[in-house]
Amino acid sequence: MKRVLLTGGTGFIGRQAVRFLAERGFEVHLVSRKQESGRKMGIHCHQADLFDEETINDLLKKVRPTHLLHFAWYAEHGKFWDSSENLRWVAASLSLLLNFAAAGGKRFVGAGTCAEYDWTDGHCVENQTRLTAQSLYGVCKGGLREIAQKFSEQAGLSMAWGRVFHLYGPYESPARFVPSVIVPLLNGEPALCTHGQQLRDLLHVEDVASAFAALLDSEVTGPVNVASGRETPLKDAAALIAERIGRSDLLRLAARPAAADDPRRITADVKRLRDEVRWRPKYDLESGLQEAIDWWKEHGFKEAGPARRRVPS
């Protein structure tokens, strides 16, 4: 019996992960601060605060998960990079991992980030590219990964670490890149972008979630980039969105300055994900962006616009 405890299961990636885990035969136990009514979907929901070690420990002893998929973190857009909340999440994650191992857990997969890498070159290869995080978020995720990996080796725990790159899709903050183009255009307003020459690896959040489920269900260990492997200039993605919406006339590239420290390139080598985890995305960029456009059409683009005038990279 594969039994997974899923943290952050109501968040951006986690909410998408539930069904992929269920499809792979996991008995899914979702832990969340909020009361969830997920039992009808065949998953088990537990209301608990990850900062309350005692309650979490009791939950682990009761559920006895074989697997732990840990997405929960502080993720408020624009604030998470520098927030001291990152330190609290390192501490809570270490407690969680210790108690999971003590309760007989076998495999742990955590959510890392491309921000763990040095971005000087910008092409990120696991176990090769230097890990010189620039942000507190990247340093905390990287520090947690290193400690968790060493601990897992010693405790006989199988452990992998999915490094998330640039993702988009349902329930995304309207201030993030993809909705910052979609929402104004759907509202018939100009989409004010930077030069858009930044190279990024964009992946639909549903694919990110499905890749994590595949990673959890594999025996692959260590860091694994979770990305498409395709390098896209942001201006091309913006142009594609505008074309699909039929408002290329409203796309304004170079209407705003990019941040001084905005990296030219952040792209991913995906050999491990493709050849070791043997995972393939469902969406390519075109179909993924179309899906995102359709979602915003159905889910309140009017309320979300005018989008905040900031294009994160």
Place this chain on the structure above:
Amino acid sequence: MKRVLLTGGTGFIGRQAVRFLAERGFEVHLVSRKQESGRKMGIHCHQADLFDEETINDLLKKVRPTHLLHFAWYAEHGKFWDSSENLRWVAASLSLLLNFAAAGGKRFVGAGTCAEYDWTDGHCVENQTRLTAQSLYGVCKGGLREIAQKFSEQAGLSMAWGRVFHLYGPYESPARFVPSVIVPLLNGEPALCTHGQQLRDLLHVEDVASAFAALLDSEVTGPVNVASGRETPLKDAAALIAERIGRSDLLRLAARPAAADDPRRITADVKRLRDEVRWRPKYDLESGLQEAIDWWKEHGFKEAGPARRRVPS
């Protein structure tokens, strides 16, 4: 007013640090799980568990320390390298640092270790030698340092990190290298050593404590090796001890195999400590070892021997 909260103040280094802090004009607040009766020495003792965040937070708000000197950690000889307690101490240390900053703290100094460095070459230089810790202890100390340093930069906290090398002196576990030679020889028994060709940097614990007090009282930031700068083959230190005790006849070099992974060399560059902190040791190797011999003569070498037959390096 300089007001320091000292953790681990009843431990191997911390107990020695109290008077150096007082000499430098710090109002010393010692926090310990055990009840201490230090008020008579002019220091303030607080009984609290560093794992009890609420109590520690109340203490910080009451004391409002300007400085934090953090020695507390899991340190049981022979066990601390691999123990999962290291993870709990990372978590507790992050909470402590966050709450110290929130309570208006200005400067944090933590105790790191030479085990944070890659030992391939063995000569360790701050901000230069690769940080590839081999042990869970080293990984946890290194991860904490990296997170604390980034957080401090952002929070406007001044922070330094003293990396401790090989120390010896009063109240040391009899299983550690220096007492493992002193104790049997004082008991008229043979001291069974390894080949002793390991190169180490040995520093008397009183000097380690005095260096930390100087570091805390300086404005130097980042990692600083706390060591003598002198490279000593362990066999020379053993010979010196035997000679001082007058029992060179009982010294048995190469009587036991060294551990297969025992590093040939672990030595320290001390430019930062000497030129930036402007600190000098009180003891050289000869006077330091003599002091250790005298301490064991007065403090139960009979009860401690026969020493456990293990020479840590």
